[in-house]
Amino acid sequence: xxxxxxxxxxxxxxxxxxxxxxxxxxxxxxxxxxxxxxxxxxxxxxxxxxxxxxxxxxxxxxxxxxxxxxxxxxxxxxxxxxxxxxxxxxxxxxxxxxxxxxxxxxxxxxxxxxxxxxxxxxxxxxxxxxxxxxxxxxxxxxxxxxxxxxxxxxxxxxxxxxxxxxxxxxxxxxxxxxxxxxxxxxxxxxxxxxxxxxxxxxxxxxxxxxxxxxxxxxxxxxxxxxxxxxxxxxxxxxxxxxxxxxxxxxxxxxxxxxxxxxxxxxxxxxxxxxxxxxxxxxxxxxxxxxxxxxxxxxxxxxxxxxxxxxxxxxxxxxxxxxxxxxxxxxxxxxxxxxxxxxxxxxxxxxxx
Amino acid sequence: xxxxxxxxxxxxxxxxxxxxxxxxxxxxxxxxxxxxxxxxxxxxxxxxxxxxxxxxxxxxxxxxxxxxxxxxxxxxxxxxxxxxxxxxxxxxxxxxxxxxxxxxxxxxxxxxxxxxxxxxxxxxxxxxxxxxxxxxxxxxxxxxxxxxxxxxxxxxxxxxxxxxxxxxxxxxxxxxxxxxxxxxxxxxxxxxxxxxxxxxxxxxxxxxxxxxxxxxxxxxxxxxxxxxxxxxxxxxxxxxxxxxxxxxxxxxxxxxxxxxxxxxxxxxxxxxxxxxxxxxxxxxxxxxxxxxxxxxxxxxxxxxxxxxxxxxxxxxxxxxxxxxxxxxxxxxxxxxxxxxxxxxxxxxxxxxxxxxxxxxxxxxxxxxxxxxxxxxxxxxxxxxxxxxxxxxxxxxxxxxxxxxxxxxxxxxxxxxxxxxxxxxxxxxxxxxxxxxxxxxxxxxxxxxxxxxxxxxxxxxxxxxxxxxxxxxxxxxxxxxxxxxxxxxxxxxxxxxxxxxxxxxxxxxxxxxxxxxxxxxxxxxxxxxxxxxxxxxxxxxxxxxxxxxxxxxxxxxxxxxxxxxxxxxxxxxxxxxxxxxxxxxxxxxxxxxxxxxxxxxxxxxxxxxxxxxxxxxxxxxxxxx
Numbered sequence: 001x002x003x004x005x006x007x008x009x010x011x012x013x014x015x016x017x018x019x020x021x022x023x024x025x026x027x028x029x030x031x032x033x034x035x036x037x038x039x040x041x042x043x044x045x046x047x048x049x050x051x052x053x054x055x056x057x058x059x060x061x062x063x064x065x066x067x068x069x070x071x072x073x074x075x076x077x078x079x080x081x082x083x084x085x086x087x088x089x090x091x092x093x094x095x096x097x098x099x100x101x102x103x104x105x106x107x108x109x110x111x112x113x114x115x116x117x118x119x120x121x122x123x124x125x126x127x128x129x130x131x132x133x134x135x136x137x138x139x140x141x142x143x144x145x146x147x148x149x150x151x152x153x154x155x156x157x158x159x160x161x162x163x164x165x166x167x168x169x170x171x172x173x174x175x176x177x178x179x180x181x182x183x184x185x186x187x188x189x190x191x192x193x194x195x196x197x198x199x200x201x202x203x204x205x206x207x208x209x210x211x212x213x214x215x216x217x218x219x220x221x222x223x224x225x226x227x228x229x230x231x232x233x234x235x236x237x238x239x240x241x242x243x244x245x246x247x248x249x250x251x252x253x254x255x256x257x258x259x260x261x262x263x264x265x266x267x268x269x270x271x272x273x274x275x276x277x278x279x280x281x282x283x284x285x286x287x288x289x290x291x292x293x294x295x296x297x298x299x300x301x302x303x304x305x306x307x308x309x310x311x312x313x314x315x316x317x318x319x320x321x322x323x324x325x326x327x328x329x330x331x332x333x334x335x336x337x338x339x340x341x342x343x344x345x346x347x348x349x350x351x352x
Numbered sequence: 353x354x355x356x357x358x359x360x361x362x363x364x365x366x367x368x369x370x371x372x373x374x375x376x377x378x379x380x381x382x383x384x385x386x387x388x389x390x391x392x393x394x395x396x397x398x399x400x401x402x403x404x405x406x407x408x409x410x411x412x413x414x415x416x417x418x419x420x421x422x423x424x425x426x427x428x429x430x431x432x433x434x435x436x437x438x439x440x441x442x443x444x445x446x447x448x449x450x451x452x453x454x455x456x457x458x459x460x461x462x463x464x465x466x467x468x469x470x471x472x473x474x475x476x477x478x479x480x481x482x483x484x485x486x487x488x489x490x491x492x493x494x495x496x497x498x499x500x501x502x503x504x505x506x507x508x509x510x511x512x513x514x515x516x517x518x519x520x521x522x523x524x525x526x527x528x529x530x531x532x533x534x535x536x537x538x539x540x541x542x543x544x545x546x547x548x549x550x551x552x553x554x555x556x557x558x559x560x561x562x563x564x565x566x567x568x569x570x571x572x573x574x575x576x577x578x579x580x581x582x583x584x585x586x587x588x589x590x591x592x593x594x595x596x597x598x599x600x601x602x603x604x605x606x607x608x609x610x611x612x613x614x615x616x617x618x619x620x621x622x623x624x625x626x627x628x629x630x631x632x633x634x635x636x637x638x639x640x641x642x643x644x645x646x647x648x649x650x651x652x653x654x655x656x657x658x659x660x661x662x663x664x665x666x667x668x669x670x671x672x673x674x675x676x677x678x679x680x681x682x683x684x685x686x687x688x689x690x691x692x693x694x695x696x697x698x699x700x701x702x703x704x705x706x707x708x709x710x711x712x713x714x715x716x717x718x719x720x721x722x723x724x725x726x727x728x729x730x731x732x733x734x735x736x737x738x739x740x741x742x743x744x745x746x747x748x749x750x751x752x753x754x755x756x757x758x759x760x761x762x763x764x765x766x767x768x769x770x771x772x773x774x775x776x777x778x779x780x781x782x783x784x785x786x787x788x789x790x791x792x793x794x795x796x797x798x799x800x801x802x803x804x805x806x807x808x809x810x811x812x813x814x815x816x817x818x819x820x821x822x823x824x825x826x827x828x829x830x831x832x833x834x835x836x837x838x839x840x841x842x843x844x845x846x847x848x849x850x851x852x853x854x855x856x857x858x859x860x861x862x863x864x865x866x867x868x869x870x871x872x873x874x875x876x877x878x879x880x881x882x883x884x885x886x887x888x889x890x891x892x893x894x895x896x897x898x899x900x901x902x903x904x905x906x907x908x909x910x911x912x913x914x915x916x917x918x919x920x921x922x923x924x925x926x927x928x929x930x931x932x933x934x935x936x937x938x939x940x941x942x943x944x945x946x947x948x949x950x951x952x953x954x955x956x957x958x959x960x961x962x963x964x965x966x967x968x969x970x971x972x973x974x975x976x
Contacts, residue, residue, distance in 0.1 A: 026825070027799075028837060055794060057820045062659070073825045073838060076798065078817040080662055081827025082655070083685050089620075089652035093659025093667065094817075096643050097618050101663075101817055119655075122648040323643060330638040337640040339611050339778035343604060345594045349394045352590025 024049045024056065026076040032067060037188035037214035038135065042074055044195045045104075045133070049077075052202065059102045060094065062087045064111035067142050068135035068214075071106040085116025088123035091130045092319065099129070099320040102202075109136045109150040113169050117149075124178040126319040127206040131198070134211045136171065139220035152297075157219075172292035172311065175209050181314040182208040183292065185307065188215060189228035193239070193308065200310050206318050226299060227306055236298040240291070240309040245277035248305045254278075255294075255304070262294060264304060280309075288312035363536060363580045368427025370435030373527070374452045375444030375468075376413055377406050377420040380524030385422025386770075387528055391541045393595055393772050396585025397426040400887065401770045402434035402960070407625075407709045414468075414476035419451045428584040432736075432887035434769060436962035442527060444468050444501070446477035449485060462494040463530075465523070467502035497576050501526055508566035512559050522563035529567025536582040539564050591774040598766035599626070601740030601773070602670075602696055603633035607640050608741075609748025610666045613784035616641035618660030619668045620653040625708040626764040627670045627698040650678035654695065658682060661691045662826075664816040666748060670696035672764075673715045674705060680722055685828045686757040687727040690804070690812050690852070692786065693757040694747045698767045699883075701958040710958025711765035713883050714934040719759045720912050720941065726849050728856045730754075731912040733761040735886035738773045740766060743909060745781065752786040754859050755811050761911070763933075765884040765960050789813040792821025803836045810855030857913050866917030871897055871904025877974055878925035880950070882908040882938055884960065885931055891963035896970060903970055911938070914945060922948045929953055929973050931966055 024046040032038045049059060059077035063069035065084035072079025082090050087105050095103055112120045112134050123130070139157065140146040146159035150171065154163040175183055182204040186194040194212065201208035213224040226232045238248045238255065246255040247267070254277040255262050265272040281287060291311050296303035371388075375381040382403055393399050404421040411418035425435035441456040443449040445468025456462060469486055485491055486498070505526045509519045525546075532539055542564055550557035571577055596604075610617035619642065621631045635644040643660070647653035654669040661667030671679065676697045686693045699715045701707025719731045730750055734743040740762050747760040787807065792798075803824040804812050815822035824836055832839035833847055869886075870893050871878075881889040886907050893905035906921060908914070922928055922942070928950040930939040936952035943950055953969035955961055 028825075055820070056798075056823050057791075057794070057818055060817045072827070075825075076823055078823055079825035079827075080659075080689075081825065081829065082658075083681055083828055086651060086655040086682065089647065089655035090659035090662070092645065092647075092652070093618055093620055093656030093661075094663040095659075096645060096656070097616055097660045097665040098663040098817060118648055119652055122652070327638045327641070327643065334639040337611060339608060339640075342607065342637065342640065343775040343778065344592070345596075345775075347390070348592050348594045349396075350592050351396055351585075351588045 022050050022056070024076050026074055028073045030074050031070065033218050035217040036067070037137065037216070038068060038071070040188040040191055041133065041135065041194065041212055041214065042071065044191050044198060046075070048195055048198050048202070054102060058100075059104070061104050061106060062091050062094065063106040064108075064116060065142070066108040066111045066140075067216075068106050068108040068133075069111060085111055085114070086119060087111070088116060088119035088128075092123060092126065092128050095128050095130060095320050096323055099324060103130045105130050105132045107132065107134050109134065109138060109148045109171075110140050113149045113171060113174070121174070121178040124175055124180040124207050124209065127179075127181050127316050129205055129207070129318040129320060131201045131208045132210060133198075134171065134209065135214040136211050137214045137216040137220055138223045139216050141216050141219055145219035170292070170295045171211050173295065176289055176292045176312065180209050180312070181206040181316050182310070183288065183312040184209070184310040185211045185213070187213040187224060187228055187308065197310060204313060206316060227308075236305050238294070238305040238307045240280045240307055240311065242280055242282045242310070245274050245279050247274065247277065257290075260290065262290060262304060282310050282313045285312065285314060361578055361580055363582055366439075366581050366583050367429055368425065368431065369440065369535070369581070369583055370423065370425045370438045371440040371442070371531070372421055372423045372438045372452060372455060373442045374419055374421040374448035375465075376447070377409075377411060377418050378413065379420070379444045380521065381420045381444070382422050384524040384528045384531075385424055387542045387545060388531055388537075389424050389426070389770065390545075390595060391532065391537045392424070392426040392535075392583070393593065394541055395537065396588065397428065397583055398431040398586040398588060399424065399426040399770075399772060400431045400434045401425070402765065403768050405709050407707075412476070414445055414447055414473050416447045416451050416477060419448050421448075421452060426583060428586050430586065432890045433960070433963060436964050442531070444523070444527075446473040446479060446485070450477045450479070453490075456494060458493045460494055461497065462491060463497045463499060465501040466498045467500055499530070499570070499574075499576070504566060504570060505563050508562050509559050512562070513555060514559055518556070519559065522559050525560045525563040526567035526570070529564040530571050531567075533568045533571030534577065534580055536580050539568055588772070589774060593772045593774050595770050596737055596741070596773040596775075597629070597768060597770045598734065598737040598740040598762055599629035599698065599768070600633050601737050602734070602744045602760070602762060602767075603630045605741040605744025606668055606694065606748060607634070607637055607642060608778070608781055609745045609752075609784060610642075611640060611778070612781050613666065613748065613752050613786055615752075615786070616643065616665040617668060618643045618645065618657060618665045619670075620645045620647050620656035620660070621670055622647050622650045622653045622675060624650075624672050624675045626700055626767050627672050627675075627696065629767070630670050630696065630698070650675040651682060654679040654682040654686075654693075657693055658686050658689070658691060661686075661693050662689070662817070664814070666692065666694070666752065668694045668696070670698065672698050672700045672708070673702045673718065676715065676718060677722075681724075683729065683757060684723045684725065684727050687723070687729055687852070688828045689826050690755045690855075691757070692751040692755055692814070694744070694751050694760060695757060696744070696747075696760045696762065699761060699763040707958040709764065711763045711884065711960060712933050712956070712958060713761075713763060713885070714937065714956070715761065716882075716911060716934065716937040716941070719761055726853065728853050728912065729757050729759055730856055730859050730910075731759045731761065732910055733883045733908070734766060735881075735883055735907055735909070737766050737769050737771050739886075741773070749782065749784050750859055750862075752784050753811070754809065754855065755787060755814060756856060756859075761883060763884050787811055787813050789815055789822070791819035794820040796821040798823040802834045804831060805834050806851070806855070809858050809861070810851060860910070860913040860916050863910055863915050866906065866915040866921055869905040869907050870894055872902055873904070874924035875902035875904060876925065877903045877927045877929055877970060878922065879903060879905045879929045879931065879966075879970060880908065880922075880938070880942065881905065881931055882911060885933065885966075888961040888963045888966050889931060892966035892970060895963070895967060901974065908938070911941070919946045922946055922950075927951065927973055929970060931955075931961060931969060933960065
């Protein structure tokens with residue numbers, strides 16, 4: 001871990017801009033630390049929007065507090081940088097009154113899972129139509145290096161010099177438990193995969209939850225190295241695709257379901273074939289519950305590779321669809337607003 | 353209804369009457385009280401009510417903790433409070449007597465349900481060692497009328513198929529019928545109400561009608577009562593009236609405001625006593641473009657309202673003290689964003705959970721000062737149930753026209769209390785004009801758009817997501833003047849703190865000149881009130897003026913910023929008295945702002961002032 005101090009407002013390395021037609025980058029200087037994984041996410045987000053053909057004015061970014069939450073300032077769209085943990089609530093209010101906008105929420109592991117833990121589960125349960133990018137770096141960056149609710153047990157940080165004794169969240173399992181309707185994971189070091197996942201998230205109606213492993217090179221450098229570096233990536237990651245068997249390690253290994261227990265099998269030992277493997281069905285909620293539970297340290301004996309990709313997609317009416325359908329119904333049965341009738345109420349009497 | 357009088361009874365006229373119905377929280381006392389209120393209002397009396405609920409939903413039956421009360425003051429004169437001491441106390445059991453006897457005037461009528469005074473009820477009420485207030489002389493200074501309501505109700509319902517428990521539930525209608533008789537009112541309105549309420553339950557309808565009628569006949573035939581009373585109509589201004597509680601008034605004021613601004617209304621709220629009725633009322637009116645959002649907590653309630661305002665709706669949240677405390681950080685955000693937002697605090701007894709079902713005015717400092725950094729937010733207060741409508745409307749006006757959060761203070765006393773309302777016509781309410789700006793052509797650059805460029809009142813424009821060419825970023829971090837971009841520049845910060853404060857201070861420019869509620873334009877004592885103490889102070893001040901005392905009364909609606917005329921007004925009296933249901937919060941604000949030697953008169957009991965207490969307070973100060 002680098003000990004380099006990160007001061008608020010330290011100018012960072014400017015993002016090299018592409019040659020796209022509509023530029024979604026704002027005129028504000030990007031101020032993340034040089035080498036931060038956030039740059040990659042910003043770049044993919046801008047590229048996605050540029051390719052989507054969306055009008056800038058229809059897009060809104062809402063964030064909480066933390067390094068990731070500065071994101072809205074760097075987009076030439078509408079943006080609201082809120083308060084710590086409350087972006088889901090701000091989003092819920094905005095979506096309730098403006099269902100036609102494209103709303104994106106930017107949050108981090110501390111913002112979404114610690115101080116905003118209550119709001120995030122309710123956002124998912126209500127299925128508010130928003131695309132959530134959860135930048136998970138397993139550390140508090142902006143407050144300079146304390147452990148987060150996703151830091152592994154034993155993590156040595158500024159606030160846990162002898163190692164963290166807290167058990168971390170498995171974010172995807174939490175989100176599945178809250179009945180999230182779109183669950184996906186990607187990483188900053190795989191831009192192509194991230195862009196594909198973000199495009200899927202954008203297409204989904206409802207709360208699209210995308211967890212992005214993002215390296216904090218200042219306070220938690222290399223936290224996801226085992227998943228992102230060329231030498232170890234293939235053996236320790238499992239990229240799932242709808243309708244495809246769960247294979248990894250360059251096609252040499254796979255995962256089959258032994259009852260309810262996912263088991264690693266060797267596809268080269270002559271005893272197992274691809275046909276034996278668990279075939280990913282992103283519409284299967286029961287299997288998704290198992291998939292999100294694959295959350296081991298793959299370096300530990302018997303550990304499973306970490307899944308990436310779109311885990312679960314479920315079509316359920318959104319919060320705002322139901323809300324507006326009800327308002328419409330009431331307007332039909334009760335008639336249009338008549339303020340005089342409202343003020344008059346049901347019982348009146350006359351004097352004089 | 354047709355009744356045959358066995359023996360003519362005399363009728364005495366009263367100018368005004370205070371009656372308190374009290375019983376177990378399951379006795380239906382609130383219904384008895386509100387029905388009798390409606391009958392009197394319809395008759396033309398001026399009325400004011402105050403329900404008093406236990407904190408627990410169903411506290412142990414027969415105990416003091418479970419006593420529910422409904423106080424009604426009605427008269428042929430102007431009525432400003434639910435009344436001080438009661439002329440009539442109706443108690444359904446021993447606990448209700450023990451809890452409320454202190455409120456009955458000496459010589460007042462005490463009507464008791466004897467069935468509620470058996471050994472068990474006496475013990476539950478805390479009468480120990482076989483003490484029995486009915487026989488031990490406790491009640492010798494009152495006109496006691498013992499009525500076995502339970503037995504009489506059961507007798508009246510003989511022949512119905514109802515079970516004993518259901519029959520006993522009709523006791524409240526027996527009492528209502530009897531009180532109607534006692535005050536020379538008819539049962540007609542109550543009958544119509546029951547027809548509607550039990551339209552689908554003919555057996556219950558029949559039983560309740562019978563009990564109501566039996567109560568009335570009991571008055572007619574009983575030997576216990578030799579006199580009836582009558583209260584003639586009050587000289588109320590001509591017009592069409594309805595009854596309204598403070599919380600209803602607040603809800604309607606908010607909707608009216610949204611309608612006059614042609615905006616949808618978003619209400620984010622978390623249930624809390626005594627503010628929940630605003631949520632209940634608003635959720636009934638979705639055809640007015642009202643979206644109600646029962647949030648996961650108080651913080652989400654206000655944050656969702658901020659999101660809605662950001663999207664161009666009128667964002668509103670309400671709560672009571674503990675909930676407002678939770679909303680504090682988000683209040684700062686709304687202030688910093690300079691976005692319209694209305695925050696209603698229906699105050700209750702504090703601190704912490706405090707006295708949820710009791711009233712207090714102890715959140716004034718919280719409203720005026722309770723934020724980190726320098727974050728002045730306009731604070732206004734309602735003084736009566738009707739005034740809740742007017743002040744909620746004004747809160748919307750200020751929030752939308754000045755791009756600021758506004759705190760509206762009411763309290764449990766006026767929120768639950770009701771009075772007759774000569775409601776306004778929609779056309780007579782002012783149109784509200786938020787500072788919207790036109791969009792540019794789609795696809796055009798947002799370069800040059802300044803989201804924090806202020807007009808001559810210091811107000812910024814309200815650009816909405818979706819408007820082309822006005823894309824901008826806002827947030828809680830200190831922003832550069834005009835552009836809204838993040839800025840850590842020291843001089844800019846000081847400039848922004850001052851600009852935001854100045855904007856809020858200038859809201860006072862829109863206030864009407866300050867006006868005395870009553871009394872001479874200069875003199876001995878000025879009584880300065882705010883909020884729900886209005887009725888008690890007005891009543892006391894009018895009485896003292898009638899006695900030739902030099903007392904004036906001004907009631908503040910604007911607590912931050914103050915009305916510009918307040919400072920000069922305070923100088924025109926030798927003494928200033930500030931009655932409050934707290935330890936002196938407005939008094940301290942007045943002293944700090946105007947260097948005036950304001951004296952406090954304070955009651956911190958979770959109960960409103962009586963006008964008698966205020967009168968004594970004023971006289972004490974005058975004689976000092």
